[in-house]
Amino acid sequence: MKRRTLLAAFLAAGATGSLGLRSVQAKTGQMRIGITPVFLDNQTGFIDRWRGYLESRLDRPIVFKQRSTYRQIMDMLLGDELDFAWICGYPYLRYQHALELVAVPLYHGEPLYQSYLIVHADDRRTGSIADLKGRVFAYSDPDSNSGFLVPQYQISALGEDRETFFRKSFFTWAHEKVVTAVATGLADGGAVDGYVWDTLAVRNPELAGRTRIVSKSRKFGFPPIVASRTAQRGDTLALKQTLFGMANDPEGVLLLRELNLDGFSEQDIALFNGIGDLIDALSMG
Amino acid sequence: MLDNLSLRHKIPLRIALLILLVAVAVSGSILLRAHEVFEEDLKLSSANMGRILSRSLTSALLHDDVWRAYEVINTPSSLSGTQGALQAKIVLVLDRNRQIYVSTKPDQYPILSELDSADDELAALSRKLDDALSLEPQLITGPPFRNLYVITPIESDGVLLGTLIMGYSEEIFTQRFTTFAGRAALTTLLIFVLLVPVAAYWGRHFAEPLVDLASCMSRVGSETAESLECDLLEIRGNDELAQLNRQFRLMLAELRDKADLERQMVAAERLAAIGRFTAGIAHEINNPLGGMLNATNTLRRHGKLDPLTAKTVNLLERGLMQIRDTVSALLVEAKTESHPLTHQDVDDTRTLVTPVAAGLSVQIDWHNELTGEIELASTLVRQVLLNLLLNAIQATGEKGQIACSVRCVNDTLCIEVRNSGEQMSDETIAHLFEPFVTGHDSGRGLGLWVTYQIVTGLNGTIEVSSGRADTLFSVHLPLPLQEAA
Secondary structure, rough: HHHHHHHHHHHHHHHHHHHHOOOOOOOOOOOOEEEOOOOOOOOHHHHHHHHHHHHHOOOOEEEEEEOOOHHHHHHHOOOOOEEEOOOOOHHHHHHHOEEEEEEEEOOOEOEEOOOOEEEEOOOOOOOOOOHHHOEEEEOOOOOOOHHHHHHHHHHHOOOOOOOOOEEEEEOOOOHHHHEEEEHOOOEEEEEEEHHHHHHHHHHOOOHOOEOOOEOOOOOOEOOOEEEEOOOHHHHHHHHHHHHHHHHHHHHHHHHHHHOOOOOOEEEOOHHHHHHHHHHHHHHOO | HHHHHOOOHHHHHHHHHHHHHHHHHHHHHHHHHHHHHHHHHHHHHHHHHHHHHHHHHHHHOOOOOHHHHHHHHHHHOOOOOOOOOOOOOOOEOOEEEEEEEEEEOOOOOOOOOOOOOOHHHHHHHHHHHHOOOOOOOOOOOEOOEEEEEEEEEEEEEOOOEEEEEEEEHHHHHHHHHHHHHHHHHHHHHHHHHHHHHHHHHHHHHHHHHHHHHHHHHHEEEEEOOOOOOOOOOOOOOOOHHHHHHHHHHHHHHHHHHHHHHHHHHHHHHHHHHHHHHHHHHHHHHHHHHHHHHHHHHHHHHHHHHHHHHHHHHHHHHHHHHHHHHHHHOOOOOOOOOOOOOOOOHHHHHHHHHHHHHHHHOOEEEEEEEOOOOOEEEEHHHHHHHHHHHHHHHHHHHOEEEEEEEEOOOOOEEEEEEEEEOOOHHHHHHOOOOOOOOOOOOOOOOOOOHHHHHHHHHHOOOOEEEEEOOOEEEEEEEOHHHHHHH
């Protein structure tokens, strides 16, 4: 608890410090935004429309950068190759000293989401993660809270060895693919972002229908949009305002509907305390 | 049963059979080749696919990335939209321990399960894996395997990481081949259907003359040569069929000639026999007749006859004279001394018959082409010509037409007398030259007999041909050469 508060204070200081230093950058400079598979990132058409929307509102060129793993986006973010990124709460907390919280999406009216434990729809027996001992399990990404941290914590909570609990486990590097892996029977169970599963249930009910939710975790802070050290203060504020304003703008509402989100909100780092608890618990174990 | 079938059907049937056999043989060989090509193609494509996939799988296995491996082995099936694309039924990746690392059908072949426990076919395949592993894709087909399997090792820097197994359903092959075979069968059928009319035409064209020949030949023997009328068309060319046709027609003609000759010989012999018979009788009659005539003559010259006796003697004498006339008519003397024949002799004959012809309004078309003296007895030739003309006038009846021609051709005197009378039957012609045969009431029926005797006596021939339009008597008399020389 004490550590996080300190980090937050340091981050705030860093952010204010960077404001004066980098405000000289041209307003018309390119804004680089990284996106991870925290949402359904295979909709190229949608991403292009969203980019166009942001460009017109921010009056500057925007580049969306997609990478197949959280790790790659995090490396780019920390390596000053990105100005902003939509990442998971877990890496945000890990690298909070170098990142600034910009906005947190609102899902079902609140900036929260859950991790779902799913199995194949035909598996009627599994009642909890304990029943999946010695089976094959699909994680989404080692840097994902819902797709890795949560099930890891659940295994620890059972007093089991996280390394040997599953007979075999693998990463699909995207939540949607966890659903596919479980639906095809490649994995006996999987951990998936609840928001992604819910959205898939609407967009691709056939695929989602072949899986069954065994349990839902408690709620955690929704994957946030963060700014790197390279982001200018003015850009951050402008992006914040644009994102917050989407819910009040017909065009923005349409885009939000496609994202299956209600809007974006201003949040404090304390929102991610739940994830911090998991990190603490696991690093202690 | 087929043996009794007419060539008319047999030949087209055989040609059709031949066409069918050829078509089937050609299609069969094409199918055989197609089968090989399809098989080669399947093996090549699947081996190539094995190589490509195994390379892509190397890094996934090195990094133990199950999901990546799963995506790699599913790549081919995600392209399944293309029709007829070679589609693996099942793709399996085995790890170093021969356990299933990942498969395209995880529900059937789950991760970390043993290959042996999957199903019988894969268990058999597992035993095959124990054989020496090469780095090249290995093809496994044939019983007990229902599918074609391609086994490709996945290696990195010479270290075996795992094994890729791809199973292709034989159905792909069967389906492709069946489609092709169906098309080939259709083509064969089409060729057959198109060629059968040609076969029928050729067959008939070839069989027809043979059939005609056979049907005509079957009548030889059962019918007389003269009545055998066959409409045998002449065949062009000089092939065996044309030769056969020609020879057969030649044979028919010879048969007809032979029959003619036989008939003539029989007639001539009969006439000769009758001639000898009548001559014998005539001599037997002439001797007592001469005596009797002498006796009546003596009676009248030396005896004083009372009226009754004188009347009786006269009656006897007239009867005996009539017998003598008849007998002498029967005895034709061919060696009568006479002057040579001249143009005038022939014209004299015309003068003799003209009144008779005029009485019946018969027209005579006269062609006398003789010149100079002909070394033939004029009396006899005139007798012959006269008889023929009178006979013609009688045959042609009122307002008839007669054509007479007398000329010399190559040391032969030709006399032709044509009349427009009714056609004579074969039966009538057969006995025409016999004595006392007559086609009408008047006359003794000795005219043609005498004519015949004279002609044969002069070593000549006489022929009759009677048609619908007219009847022709032609006489050929050879000129005595030795006297001319």
